[in-house]
Amino acid sequence: MAAxxxxxxxxxxHDLTRLAEYRxxxxxxxxxxxxxxxxxxVIEEISKASLRGRxxxxxxxxxxxxxxxxADKRQGPAYVVVNADESEPGAFKDREIxxxxxxxxxxxxxxxxxxxxxxxxxxxxxxxxxxxxxVLEAAIDEARLAGLFGQVKVLLHRGAGAYICGExxxxxxxxxxxxxxxxxxxxxxxxxxxxMQPTLINNxxxxxxxxxxxxxxxxxxxxxxxxxxxxxxxxSLSGNVNRPGNYELPLGVTLRELVFEHGxxxxxxxxLKAIIPGGSSVPVFTPDQLDVQLDFDSVQAAGSYLxxxxxxxxxxxxxxxxxxxxxxxxxxxxxxxxxxxxxxGTRWLVRLLEKIEAGDGTQADLDLVAxxxxxxxxxxxxxxxDFAVWCVGSYLEKFRDEFQxxxxxxxxxxxxxxxxxxxPAPSDQxxxxxxxxxxx
Amino acid sequence: xxxxxxDRIRKIAAKYPERRSAMMPALRLAQDAHGGWLPAExxxxxxxxxxxxxxxxxxxxxxxxxxxxxxxxxxLVEVCTNLSCALAGAKQVVDALEIELGIPPGETSNxxxxxxxxxxxxxxxxxxxxxxVDHLYREPTRPEDVPGLVEELRGR
Numbered sequence: 001m002a003a004x005x006x007x008x009x010x011x012x013x014h015d016l017t018r019l020a021e022y023r024x025x026x027x028x029x030x031x032x033x034x035x036x037x038x039x040x041x042v043i044e045e046i047s048k049a050s051l052r053g054r055x056x057x058x059x060x061x062x063x064x065x066x067x068x069x070x071a072d073k074r075q076g077p078a079y080v081v082v083n084a085d086e087s088e089p090g091a092f093k094d095r096e097i098x099x100x101x102x103x104x105x106x107x108x109x110x111x112x113x114x115x116x117x118x119x120x121x122x123x124x125x126x127x128x129x130x131x132x133x134x135v136l137e138a139a140i141d142e143a144r145l146a147g148l149f150g151q152v153k154v155l156l157h158r159g160a161g162a163y164i165c166g167e168x169x170x171x172x173x174x175x176x177x178x179x180x181x182x183x184x185x186x187x188x189x190x191x192x193x194x195x196m197q198p199t200l201i202n203n204x205x206x207x208x209x210x211x212x213x214x215x216x217x218x219x220x221x222x223x224x225x226x227x228x229x230x231x232x233x234x235x236s237l238s239g240n241v242n243r244p245g246n247y248e249l250p251l252g253v254t255l256r257e258l259v260f261e262h263g264x265x266x267x268x269x270x271x272l273k274a275i276i277p278g279g280s281s282v283p284v285f286t287p288d289q290l291d292v293q294l295d296f297d298s299v300q301a302a303g304s305y306l307x308x309x310x311x312x313x314x315x316x317x318x319x320x321x322x323x324x325x326x327x328x329x330x331x332x333x334x335x336x337x338x339x340x341x342x343x344x345g346t347r348w349l350v351r352l353l354e355k356i357e358a359g360d361g362t363q364a365d366l367d368l369v370a371x372x373x374x375x376x377x378x379x380x381x382x383x384x385x386d387f388a389v390w391c392v393g394s395y396l397e398k399f400r401d402e403f404q405x406x407x408x409x410x411x412x413x414x415x416x417x418x419x420x421x422x423x424p425a426p427s428d429q430x431x432x433x434x435x436x437x438x439x440x
Numbered sequence: 441x442x443x444x445x446x447d448r449i450r451k452i453a454a455k456y457p458e459r460r461s462a463m464m465p466a467l468r469l470a471q472d473a474h475g476g477w478l479p480a481e482x483x484x485x486x487x488x489x490x491x492x493x494x495x496x497x498x499x500x501x502x503x504x505x506x507x508x509x510x511x512x513x514x515x516l517v518e519v520c521t522n523l524s525c526a527l528a529g530a531k532q533v534v535d536a537l538e539i540e541l542g543i544p545p546g547e548t549s550n551x552x553x554x555x556x557x558x559x560x561x562x563x564x565x566x567x568x569x570x571x572x573v574d575h576l577y578r579e580p581t582r583p584e585d586v587p588g589l590v591e592e593l594r595g596r
Contacts, residue, residue: 077457089522089561120457127464127506128562130575155455160464161505163560177463177490179503195457238524238565245566280523280561310565312523326526330560336503423526424534426505426558429546 004224006212006232007205008248011100017135019142022103028148030214034111035150039070042115046210048218052229054093055083055166055203056279056307058296061210067190068116068198077119078198080112081175081189082207084125084136085159085166089280089330090310093234094204096246098125098132101208102139106154108207111214113152116200120153124171127160163334167382168201170336181338182382205234225251229295237263239313240270240419252298256290259313266315274314274399278307280327281387283394304394317419320399321406324392325353329425331388342385345376349392350427356403359411366403369396442485445473449489459490463500466490467507476516477508505559513548513555515593517541518572519581521558524565528580533569534558536586554593 009025016022034042047062068078082105086094097105109121125133137156143149157175164170165180172194174180193199209231213221222230229251238244241263249258255275259265266272275285277294283304285292292302299306314323332346352369355361373389373396380386396403405413414421448469453462466489470482478501480494487494501507517537521530538544541556548555564570567579573589581589 086563087561090524090565091561092563092565092567095563126563127504128559128572128575131577153455157461158464158468159504160468160507161559162503174464175461176458177460177500179500236566238568239527244524244568276523312527312565314527318527323523323526326521327523330522333560419529420526421531423521423531424545424558425521426560429558 004250005248007208007234008100016101027103028107030211031107031110034214035114039115039117045218046213049213049221050230051209053203054205054233061202061206064190064200065115068200071117074198076197078116079194080109080118080121081194081199081201082109082123082204083171083201084123084204085171087126087163087166088308088310090238090312091236091279091308093236093246095132097204097208098136102136104211105204105208106143108210111210112200122155122157122175124157124175127158133158164336181336184381226295228297233309236310240267240315241313242267251295252293254291254293270315273316273318276312278305279310280391282307283390284398286398319412319414319418319420320395320402321357322418322420324395325357326423327391328353329427333427339380341376341379345372346388348372356406357412361407446489467501476512513553515554516574517554517556518559520562520570522561525568525570528568530569532583533581536583540586540590
């Protein structure tokens with residue numbers, strides 16, 4: 001197959017932010033085709049393509065579509081909601097998609113809207129993405145004027161700075177004008193989502209993959225990537241590599257290929273120390289895991305998650321206790337405060353890690369870190385609590401010797417010379433909820 | 441002025457199936473109109489336009505990082521220090537800004553010109569370290585870029 005791109009196709013040869021150019025490369029033809037198909041046939045095609053959600057969880061889009069009650073079996077409207085709240089540390093792929101191929105995203109939205117006979121599409125974009133919101137707004141205006149929306153309303157909704165709103169039920173709360181706090185489930189969004197109406201909610205990249213499925217057909221699409229996860233994915237590569245950036249590749253490339261071929265290896269010839277394969281929330285990998293294939297099932301079999309395919313490369317200069325502390329300060333800042341294990345547990349972890357990094361940690365503190373992780377995991381309404389312990393827990397497990405040295409030597413073994421020394425964090429300034437005083 | 445904002449908020453609200461969904465666009469509008477932050481008066485305006493109690497509006501405004509409940513400077517300088525930016529030397533950028541601006545992160549300069557603060561991952565990890573100036577990304581920003589950046593702000 002010549003061009004193995006399905007999302008950013010043509011984005012680097014044309015200005016696809018302009019409707020005329022997008023149409024010149026075949027844009028919106030798949031929408032026309034899809035609209036000539038019966039909605040169940042569109043759902044069938046996406047299901048057969050086994051398109052798995054690119055937002056983090058990897059849930060099959062076809063199954064979500066199938067859970068939305070058909071138009072004649074529901075009361076009131078159904079909605080399509082696009083999750084463009086990309087905030088996972090390490091991820092910057094949705095931003096690229098919005099900047100480069102906003103019309104492909106819109107085309108995917110409209111095909112999805114046809115598939116579930118939705119009345120409206122809401123695109124929830126994180127508030128920080130101002131430049132991207134302007135690009136998307138211009139594309140929406142152009143497509144609307146061209147009459148491409150038909151009866152469907154399309155609305156861009158800007159967030160205002162909260163990681164938790166990338167979690168689908170918190171996003172829906174936020175879109176309804178509330179604090180972005182997750183909902184208990186069931187009911188799940190396809191049954192009762194936005195305004196308690198049937199709602200299909202998917203990540204930007206997932207939706208932007210839909211036109212290619214209609215174009216290629218499910219069978220040809222399924223030949224890309226791996227059998228358990230067909231298609232391509234935009235990997236966000238960052239950290240200590242020579243060529244960081246977004247790389248759209250078939251699912252299943254190895255970490256080695258991504259980091260050493262596309263990323264051209266570790267900067268300044270330094271040694272690789274750790275790799276985070278799916279955004280800061282997932283368990284860390286060590287250099288002996290470079291041959292792991294980057295698809296949902298392979299990464300999970302190796303003990304982590306592909307998540308949002310955000311790969312962060314860490315070289316030998318980093319202190320893993322400092323990295324754990326910085327990662328955990330993110331979760332303290334972003335915990336919405338609703339569930340006690342996550343709200344309080346993340347604070348305990350920060351205090352413990354600060355103590356260990358300062359050289360005041362005891363053997364019992366190391367065990368306590370693991371124990372607190374265990375008290376948080378699986379005990380909150382959403383996955384943020386899990387994320388907050390998968391990072392720290394895995395750093396402790398895989399780099400136990402380094403944590404141990406902090407205790408044994410009574411100081412950070414890097415002695416102020418690490419790349420992560422003294423990195424400040426927003427939680428040092430303020431948090432979403434009042435900081436409880438916990439004894440260290 | 442406030443009447444015009446009331447009408448604008450009502451117009452935004454009419455685009456949504458339920459009026460309350462206009463909360464965040466309305467807060468953004470009110471914040472922009474009140475010099476970049478949300479005094480009690482601004483919260484009341486939003487509450488009036490959306491037929492809500494001011495407390496409900498305040499509950500939402502306090503949740504999100506981009507809504508300011510205290511006055512901010514004329515310019516906003518934000519630095520991401522999350523993992524990818526940290527690995528790319530964000531601390532050195534923070535240090536350079538602290539020297540150049542004369543204030544630590546989290547504060548506003550005495551002349552009310554610049555608010556300097558740290559932010560969580562802004563989604564520029566491949567172009568780190570990321571500095572956001574008045575909501576527009578500067579990627580990457582190195583410590584040596586800082587004096588010019590601050591000079592540019594002071595001149596604007």
